[in-house]
Amino acid sequence: MSDADSPIVLNLESDGDLLKEYVIESREHLNNIEQGALMLEEHPDDADTLNSVFRSFHTFKGGAGFLNLNPISQLAHGLESLLDLARQQKLAFDAPGIELILRGRDLLKQFIDQIDAQLTGAAPLSPIAISISDFMGKIEAAMAVQPKPEPSPRPAETSAPVSASESATVKVDTGKLDSLVDLVGELMIAQSLVAQDTNSQAAANPQLARNMAQMARVTRELQRVSLSLRMVPIRGVFQKMARVVRDLAARQNKEVQLITEGEETELDRNLVEQLADPLLHMVRNAIDHGLESPEAREARGKPRAGVIHLRARHQSGGIIVELQDDGQGLDRERILAKAAAKGLAEPGAKLTDLEIWQFIFTPGFSTAQEVTDLSGRGVGLDVVRRNIERLRGRVDVESGPGQGTLFKLVLPLTMAIIDGLIVMVGGERYILPTLLARESFRPRPGMISTLPGRGEIVNLRGRVIPMLRLGEHFGIQPEAGEGIIVVVQTGPTLKCLLVDQLLHRQEVVIKNVSETIRQRNPSIAGAAILGDGRVGLILDVNALN
Amino acid sequence: MKAGECSIAEAPSAARPGKYLTFVLGGQSYGIDILRVREILRLIAITPVPKMPPHIRGVINLRGKIIPVLDLRAMFGLPAAAGHDRSCIVVVQGRQADAAGALTGLWVDTVDEVIHLSEKDIEAPPDFGRRMEDQPLLGVAKSGQAVKILLDLDRILRDQTSAPS
Numbered sequence: 001m002s003d004a005d006s007p008i009v010l011n012l013e014s015d016g017d018l019l020k021e022y023v024i025e026s027r028e029h030l031n032n033i034e035q036g037a038l039m040l041e042e043h044p045d046d047a048d049t050l051n052s053v054f055r056s057f058h059t060f061k062g063g064a065g066f067l068n069l070n071p072i073s074q075l076a077h078g079l080e081s082l083l084d085l086a087r088q089q090k091l092a093f094d095a096p097g098i099e100l101i102l103r104g105r106d107l108l109k110q111f112i113d114q115i116d117a118q119l120t121g122a123a124p125l126s127p128i129a130i131s132i133s134d135f136m137g138k139i140e141a142a143m144a145v146q147p148k149p150e151p152s153p154r155p156a157e158t159s160a161p162v163s164a165s166e167s168a169t170v171k172v173d174t175g176k177l178d179s180l181v182d183l184v185g186e187l188m189i190a191q192s193l194v195a196q197d198t199n200s201q202a203a204a205n206p207q208l209a210r211n212m213a214q215m216a217r218v219t220r221e222l223q224r225v226s227l228s229l230r231m232v233p234i235r236g237v238f239q240k241m242a243r244v245v246r247d248l249a250a251r252q253n254k255e256v257q258l259i260t261e262g263e264e265t266e267l268d269r270n271l272v273e274q275l276a277d278p279l280l281h282m283v284r285n286a287i288d289h290g291l292e293s294p295e296a297r298e299a300r301g302k303p304r305a306g307v308i309h310l311r312a313r314h315q316s317g318g319i320i321v322e323l324q325d326d327g328q329g330l331d332r333e334r335i336l337a338k339a340a341a342k343g344l345a346e347p348g349a350k351l352t353d354l355e356i357w358q359f360i361f362t363p364g365f366s367t368a369q370e371v372t373d374l375s376g377r378g379v380g381l382d383v384v385r386r387n388i389e390r391l392r393g394r395v396d397v398e399s400g401p402g403q404g405t406l407f408k409l410v411l412p413l414t415m416a417i418i419d420g421l422i423v424m425v426g427g428e429r430y431i432l433p434t435l436l437a438r439e440s441f442r443p444r445p446g447m448i449s450t451l452p453g454r455g456e457i458v459n460l461r462g463r464v465i466p467m468l469r470l471g472e473h474f475g476i477q478p479e480a481g482e483g484i485i486v487v488v489q490t491g492p493t494l495k496c497l498l499v500d501q502l503l504h505r506q507e508v509v510i511k512n513v514s515e516t517i518r519q520r521n522p523s524i525a526g527a528a529i530l531g532d533g534r535v536g537l538i539l540d541v542n543a544l545n
Numbered sequence: 546m547k548a549g550e551c552s553i554a555e556a557p558s559a560a561r562p563g564k565y566l567t568f569v570l571g572g573q574s575y576g577i578d579i580l581r582v583r584e585i586l587r588l589i590a591i592t593p594v595p596k597m598p599p600h601i602r603g604v605i606n607l608r609g610k611i612i613p614v615l616d617l618r619a620m621f622g623l624p625a626a627a628g629h630d631r632s633c634i635v636v637v638q639g640r641q642a643d644a645a646g647a648l649t650g651l652w653v654d655t656v657d658e659v660i661h662l663s664e665k666d667i668e669a670p671p672d673f674g675r676r677m678e679d680q681p682l683l684g685v686a687k688s689g690q691a692v693k694i695l696l697d698l699d700r701i702l703r704d705q706t707s708a709p710s
Contacts, residue, residue, distance in 0.1 A: 185609070428593060474596060513594075513613075514612070514649075517597065517601070520596060521594060521597065524594060535606050537592065537594060
């Protein structure tokens, strides 16, 4: 073990491609190890999982040996040996053992992360030195103990069955998938253009009408399938959370049980990646602030272990991810007091729960009495909201004192397509995300009034909502008529947008507009090609100010 | 803008002999390097973008790509002309072919012709007493009786992409 801590020096010129492959493969193994370890924690006798984790370490070792990544190969070897003893029933696989596997996996991940960073050029090329000797010592100590429970009659599997469960899959570059989805989007548009052009002839020509209908069906199906290629189950993110819950609970001396539902719910892989961060913040928040200590829970007549539910499901063309804890819930009075202290609310203001809960998403807002190393610094929830809004989704909160808190993320299924509400202003069409539109109505006389110096407001069922005349805001001459008001959710508050007409709802493929346009008008989130081939601009309602 | 001026100083641009596409703006003929021209579009609906300076006319759908369209009249301080059936959009390629916004449309009155210019046809831009660095000009060319102004495309595209001042 003398060279255990000798740094790794990458040779990108000769090994670059191999290293890339190795990093991709390793990430899969790291995931497999982590999931396996968590599974073993609950079912220590699960031989299949044990074997699968063992194989992952083994492959890790093999690749590292081939590429001369000495510390990695030694680390993987140590962990493999440990698991081998467990496989042979010579070592009881208990909590400290699982802990070792997880810590070892984290060390391996550090190596892989650094290799990855240097490969992609995110970090300068330099020797990678991560000390593993301490950890190797721990493994050896664990192996030396060998408490050896009486060997079970079950024969230990010696030759692991190789990849029996792996289904036939092909690895495809995500860039190719993205361009496929783009092309299919264009095909959809072309198809609808042709359909419009031939509409008049189709009435007189049943053959043409049939063929057009068939083409429409096939293109729609093609789009559905091509989008589904990018769809992955949310399971991966949920499993990450399982690890976070486990580690945080241990660190905070809290007992936490995580129950997940709907792990098979699928969404666009681009979204999955960006969902992990906000969820992580929310889970931390739930464990840190939401759940009480076991003692406090007992005193309140609750079970010692707090329960966190993580649920995902599809709903009305979007995906809903819920995080619910059964902790102390949000403290209405404390949040209100804090909001008043920060000048966000008038002292003694009568606010609905919904409005009060939104304060917790304000930057720098934290009612935590002590700052922990996890959360309570007032960063977190505002970042969560921003991230979710960037994904064109929104966060809802429900809570009651002593009843815990429910965070509900409402997200679109994919970033490639938006369910849009097409509105007309001054003869041009604009697209609002349907997910953010709450309702629409024709303004009745007396509904709109002007606050001097503050702009116009709409009185909607006793609620006062600021209003923006979109035409005026954009410097476009609106059409004559009283127009129609669309109520949209912008961050914590509602906003009324006055437009000329509400045309229809349509799924559109999102295209980027050039940087120069976005810089000059940040409320243009993108563009889409509408049914007639013309461009409609997608509005970012949060940037409309 | 400082960085932009710097790069001009490093690479003094001059009109090279070769083929040029000429178009007309307010009666004057202009030429651009034909190698940068991707295609010429007629009668295509431009979607105006709110809150843009006058020289950004809007965006168009170029076979599924959204590209910005510049109004050269507004850029050169010429009076705005109503669109008529001979107006065209000349789609040009930016220098960085990889960038997403590499294609840009130039809205012109009419497209004229493709001319071949040899070294002797091209002259340096005349000194109008103003600082020439402010103008997107590469030179002037005589073709028959007419004088054609050769434009610096990179300059035009860069001005368009630079942040509003």
